[in-house]
Amino acid sequence: MWNSANYGALKTCLMNYDPIQLSSIASGVQGWKIMQDNYFLPDVPRNLWQKRPKIPRIMGTTKDEWAYYEIDSMNSGKTNFTDYSKKYFEAELELFASIIFGGQLQTSINIFEHMFVPPGTADDDHLAWLKATVDVFSAAAFSSGISKDIEFYLRNNNSDVYVYEFTWPGVVANKCKVKACEIPGWNPVVHASETKYVFMEESAWLSVNVSSTDYAMADFFGEAWTNFAKFGRPTLNDTWSPTTEIDVTKTEYLEIGQNMGMRVGYRTNQRIAWNAIVPSLVGVLPPEMPDYNNGSHVEGPTSGPTSVQPTQPGTEPIKNQGSTPPSSAINQRITGLLGNVLLIFSIIAALFGSTNTF
Numbered sequence: 001m002w003n004s005a006n007y008g009a010l011k012t013c014l015m016n017y018d019p020i021q022l023s024s025i026a027s028g029v030q031g032w033k034i035m036q037d038n039y040f041l042p043d044v045p046r047n048l049w050q051k052r053p054k055i056p057r058i059m060g061t062t063k064d065e066w067a068y069y070e071i072d073s074m075n076s077g078k079t080n081f082t083d084y085s086k087k088y089f090e091a092e093l094e095l096f097a098s099i100i101f102g103g104q105l106q107t108s109i110n111i112f113e114h115m116f117v118p119p120g121t122a123d124d125d126h127l128a129w130l131k132a133t134v135d136v137f138s139a140a141a142f143s144s145g146i147s148k149d150i151e152f153y154l155r156n157n158n159s160d161v162y163v164y165e166f167t168w169p170g171v172v173a174n175k176c177k178v179k180a181c182e183i184p185g186w187n188p189v190v191h192a193s194e195t196k197y198v199f200m201e202e203s204a205w206l207s208v209n210v211s212s213t214d215y216a217m218a219d220f221f222g223e224a225w226t227n228f229a230k231f232g233r234p235t236l237n238d239t240w241s242p243t244t245e246i247d248v249t250k251t252e253y254l255e256i257g258q259n260m261g262m263r264v265g266y267r268t269n270q271r272i273a274w275n276a277i278v279p280s281l282v283g284v285l286p287p288e289m290p291d292y293n294n295g296s297h298v299e300g301p302t303s304g305p306t307s308v309q310p311t312q313p314g315t316e317p318i319k320n321q322g323s324t325p326p327s328s329a330i331n332q333r334i335t336g337l338l339g340n341v342l343l344i345f346s347i348i349a350a351l352f353g354s355t356n357t358f
Contacts, residue, residue, distance in 0.1 A: 046284075049152035056232040057153060058225075059146055060164035060194075060253065061267070066137035067175075067188035070130065074181040081183055084130040086123040089113075092133060097140065104281040112136050115273055127185055134188065139270030142191070147251070147271045154246050162234055163243045163266055166194040167257030168217055171208040173197075194256070197221040213258055220256065248272060 014022075026032050036043065073079040093109050101108045116132040153161045166189055173193035176182055196204045197217045224234035234240045240254045241262060251266040279285065 045148070045152065049156055052153065052156055052158075054156065054158045054160070056160035056162070056228065057158070058162045058164070058228055058234060059150060060166065060256075061138070061143050061146055062166045062189045062191060062193045063169075064134050064138060064188035065142040065191045066134045068191035069137075070134060071175045071181045071188070071190060075175075075177045077178075077180070080180055081126055081130070084126045084133065086113075086121075086129060089117075089129045089133055089136075093136070096137075100278070100282060100285070102282055108278065108281060111277055112273060115269055127183065130183075130186065135270065136273070139267070139274045143267040143270045144274035147248075147267060148275060150243060150251065150266070151246050154243065159242055159244075160232060161243045162228075162240055163251065163253035164240075164256050165253055165263075165266065167255055167259075168193075168213060170196075170211065170214045170217065172204050172210060172214050172217075174208070194221065198225060217256070220260070248275075 042048070070079075074081065090109055093112065094105060097108070098105050113132070116135045118128060121128045150161060150163055169187040169189045170193075173190065173196040175190050195201075197214075198221050200218065224240065227236060228234045233242075239262075241252065243252045243266075245251050245264070248268050248271045249265050252262060252264055253266040255261060255263050
């Protein structure tokens with residue numbers, strides 16, 4: 001039985017499993033689940049931060065993280081630019097985020113529309129709704145978690161936390177492969193764009209007309225990351241200064257792009273949306289729950305609770321509520337994005353975000 005605290009047979013099975021087959025599970029629909037196991041992850045991050053070592057950290061995001069997935073969908077023909085609309089935006093939130101919002105779904109959608117969609121935007125303004133989709137999900141899957149991580153390090157008096165936002169949409173990191181995603185007025189800086197300048201992926205550089213700014217970016221990343229590895233700080237003249245402010249309007253960060261320099265207010269709107277408003281509606285994530293799955297509580301139930309009571313009074317339990325997408329385009333899109341999205345939201349549920357750290 002799973003709750004017998006006897007894992008000998010399971011260990012034998014896993015030790016004899018072919019590593020290639022075992023690692024391939026990560027590319028499935030849901031991938032590997034993040035769980036509190038009392039070994040690798042003994043607690044949730046908001047309780048563990050005080051035990052973290054005070055070591056130098058570089059943390060950051062690209063300007064349009066989630067655009068990677070929207071472009072991937074357009075590249076594959078699952079969606080078109082003309083699919084993006086108010087209806088599409090709301091359906092995507094309902095489909096992918098209802099597990100978090102529960103009974104507060106419509107309230108959350110209304111808030112996001114007021115925060116991320118310009119006033120007076122037409123329901124069929126495709127570019128505006130595409131940008132809003134990218135902003136909301138960039139926050140959900142990336143910047144909300146990274147900013148919480150930054151906060152944890154600062155609260156622990158780590159004075160060597162260096163934060164960046166990469167804003168250069170160079171051809172080296174351009175993910176668009178078809179005309180469908182060559183959209184006037186939209187030149188996103190997608191997830192992992194900066195890695196093209198850190199690791200100098202040959203195929204990315206040899207297949208495009210490289211600009212002088214691309215070379216400047218490569219020089220900067222090469223020098224900064226080398227300095228960080230050798231000295232624990234990315235610049236020796238302090239042009240990239242460490243972050244000291246937890247306040248969302250004052251958090252310092254380096255903009256890495258054509259107009260490089262220190263800025264204040266790292267991802268302010270996105271942090272307010274996901275790290276302040278969402279918890280006020282549905283409770284703090286992840287909730288405090290006993291761990292029944294590692295043998296430390298063998299008397300635990302054979303199945304987990306069907307809903308989690310939020311920590312704040314007056315809100316409804318978080319439940320997994322399904323939804324019916326309103327168009328065939330969204331149905332097609334599910335096939336291509338479901339694996340990515342379920343994995344990302346599994347991470348959100350476990351860690352309230354994922355991070356790009358170096």
